[in-house]
Amino acid sequence: MASCQSSQVVFSKRGEEYKSAREIAAEKRAARKSGKSRERIASTSKDRTSRTRVRNLDKDVATVIQTARSYTGVPYRWGGTTRVGMDCSGLLCTSFQSIDxxxxxxxxxxxxxxxEVKPKDLREGDLVFFGENKRNxxxxxMVTEVVSREEVRFIHASxxxxxxxxxxxxxxxxxxxxxAVRPPVF
Known part of the structure; x- marks a missing residue:
């Protein structure tokens, strides 16, 4: 099984210069220190209607969510942690690496x-867990957007x-x- 600490080559989109999640995060931290970045993150929800919501989020939460979203469309691969393929836990390991x-x-x-967090208390960055039965x-x-009590968006590798x-x-x-669980890193 691939490790979260993998240093395998990751492929970028055609014509795009490759940057690892760590490089992107380092650039963002440097920009924050120089006062050039914003504490806002724009997220697009693609259901039946497309809408943009801008939320004030903690910088680390925003970085992890943005990193996870950068993998949207990457195919599922058991044990994967790269753009070639990812599994659900690998996506989160890789995304959290962006904040070290x-x-x-x-x-x-x-x-x-x-x-553990109650569903009514969910917020961005919380981890949500699924299974066929309560013991497995x-x-x-990971929660990316809390729209209402009826809509909580989460990113995962299907x-x-x-x-x-x-x-x-x-x-x-x-x-x-x-x-649901709130990781102790935020």
């Missing part, structure tokens, strides 16, 4: 990393569609939801 935080590698281990966590995602965002309260994810 190390998450455990598997979704089961990540479910024990931090304090098999999937993880086995069929790759890295994407979905609503936690859709019928499918509602029945698989097990718990």
């Amino acid at each position: 935080a190390t998450l455990p590698r598997t979704s089961e281990e990540q479910s024990r990393y931090g304090d 966590i098999t999937h993880v995602g 086995t069929s569609l790759g890295v994407m965002e979905n609503n936690l309260y859709s019928d499918y994810y509602k029945k698989l939801f097990i718990k």
